[in-house]
Amino acid sequence: MGTVAVVGVGLIGGSIGMALRARGLAKEVVGVGRDLASLEVARERGAIDRATTDLARGVAEADVVVVCTPVGRVAEDVRRAADSAPPEALVTDAGSTKRAIVEAVEKSPRAAGMFVAAHPLAGSERSGAAFARADLYRDRVCVLTPTTRTPPGRLRRARTFWSGLGCRIVEMGPAEHDEVVAFTSHLPHALAAALAGAVPADWHPLAAGAFRDCTRVAGADTELWTAIFRENRGPLMNAVGKLQDRLAALKYALMNDDEEAIRRWWSDARSRRASFEAQQPPSV
């Protein structure tokens, strides 16, 4: 690849830039952002070669544009990037939700013809290029969500781009993606925050490893997660409902002191957890 433009150079965009440069995959990485100080952090960390706050200029010579802004802004940034990038460029993104983004992008025929939606499944409760890491995406899944309007050539290039960063590629429709990540990512974030919020600070001295690990991602950025929850509110409401049903089943078993029901409730979860563990790549 020649020039890659990374729009939004925080933890996600910064890690992509670092991986591109560490692996020698791009001739030049251009960082596009709104805040010069953040762009300077990204440059110092080696995530980008040069920086600009002008999106149109930043993407003007790009072979690939990766939009890594918060989900509420991705579609608009993709459309603006498509308007200013060379017509043969690939535009992709890294947003945690896909259906609304894809629908909005596909209202612009030019953008639709250049875009392949993506969601690399890695992140952190921390924000900003200061926490970026070149290996953030190594051995992680990247979901691509092509539609009937996605040009096959762009899809092939998107597979090459994301697997070049170390990702394993999984493909599915945008709506299906959103239903699944509502359970596998957004629900754990909601539970982390629900638990963190339910325990008074006075009681923290009696909290240990289970609480610490279960609440870790509640430290993530408020604006980022408000936007993700809103974008995926339908599937997330469904996932929260399913979780409430499971808690209600536990409460009912406790109310009846039903030993066998409590045992089954736990051991069903335990065997699911064991099958998840068994599937993890060794590096995780």
Added chain:
Amino acid sequence: MGTVAVVGVGLIGGSIGMALRARGLAKEVVGVGRDLASLEVARERGAIDRATTDLARGVAEADVVVVCTPVGRVAEDVRRAADSAPPEALVTDAGSTKRAIVEAVEKSPRAAGMFVAAHPLAGSERSGAAFARADLYRDRVCVLTPTTRTPPGRLRRARTFWSGLGCRIVEMGPAEHDEVVAFTSHLPHALAAALAGAVPADWHPLAAGAFRDCTRVAGADTELWTAIFRENRGPLMNAVGKLQDRLAALKYALMNDDEEAIRRWWSDARSRRASFEAQQPPSV
């Protein structure tokens, strides 16, 4: 201390034995268990000096007896240990619940006069002496739950015993302990299992760090957690109810696409999580 008898030499009892021996706190550590093969694992790991399946014999010369059996068996084992140990011995335990254990022990005047209930706040989703570690209790909180019937001399010795293992001592009543750990420990375990159980295995490839960390403790032993949930079912039902209320508030905010309510819901949790993080000792 002279002889310390550890009754139940799994992860908890084994780690206590290893810490006692590593710190040179006891002349001899005797392991008491029901299964000779497990006791042999504990001996090979250096957790105990000698082993027996005969509780009465194992505690006969003990200065201190630590009962580390599953919560449903603790009270009975404490009473049996008190019957056979020298009258000046201290008997303590490591159970995750306290009210039912203390009430049951205090029905025996002899046991009541020798017993100080304890809950060292550390563990793992793994079971057995094979996973025991000498530093499991270093810098961790140990809750002691004395009552008006607890002899002050025994309480002082219990403080010395548990702080000798590296613990910070916190004291409160047994019922208060159970109310607090229902939120800080049992609820995170219930959420881990609820989440692990709610996500179909087919979707595991799309699960990353948040799911992994939030479900980790769902890998813990079924019998152990069935017993803990039953022992503490009243406070746990209350804690689950409070968590359900928080999830209901989130669902309501999502249903109304109420950006400000979602933001407040998240940022309240986030600041609680930050204050927890700030209180953690550096080694955790």
